[in-house]
Amino acid sequence: MTTSVLVLVGSLRAASTNRSLAEGLVEHAPEGASLRVFEGLGELPFYSDDLEAAGAPASVQALRAAVSEADALLLVTPEYNGALPAVLANAIDWISRPFGNGAVKGVPSAVVGTALGQYGGVWAQEIARRALGIAGASVLDEVFLAVPGSVKRYAELHPREDRDVVEGAAKVIGALVAAHEGAVVPA
Template structure:
């Protein structure tokens, strides 16, 4: 069996963001034979503009993202909640991965969403908006693979999520469900 590749996109650009740390912790839960890579470079991708999306002249950063999504067996999105919704950088990545319409790199790709927020609501609005955007873009959202983390400033302010047994359990379950979906062994409840 070949290695399962999961591409992780983090909606916070801050180097020391808790969302990035959640993505790192998720990567640590990967079993043997599974590679979870955190995509670098979302900040350099221009905002989606159909005038820029011309075959042969797509901006290199956007094409790199498309190629990375296409090469992955599944995608893990880790999103904070900015002003009650998904951060622009993550929405932009979804937009680029969705094109060309109907055949974009994210089409039919299993996708899991992890949301995290400083509030007690656990990024529920960002989670919902991300799931909606991925679904409209053609991705196959694996709802059972979702995870939501609340009050992350308090919970992970001094401790990396990789040092939190409950967080690792939740992230490990997310990764497990996403792997099952990518390998065609996912069983819907």
């Protein structure tokens, strides 16, 4: 059985180190997992109860369908001003609705990322995990991957060639697979 993992990347920039990190995660997905990066977060309108009441736009419906069809969710986030990028916060808002029964309800979820600073974006990751939990996801708090110094570290190296990423990816994705299969997630 293969666990399908939907990946949401919190940077819209084509040359983003977090986009590269997501590519590395897809490439190094362990056996039993299939990762797909969702394209289109930049097309989502900002969440509004008025838009929701009028019927969710097609871009929102596509995101919700992708989350509903996936077995697990993986957020790949940079850290902007010590916080979560608006594009990911907005995506979480949309997949949490209707509140208490959104597309993300009960979905095993994890958060990883890379950032310029020495801590690798841990603040943004903490915010993302908290928001996902409130939205109803089954968040794996015990596994994460925070890669510091992204600009220098990946100036000439792609994350898929980074041993820390390869090892971290195996741990995080393996935990998502285990959570989906109902196994105990190792710490």
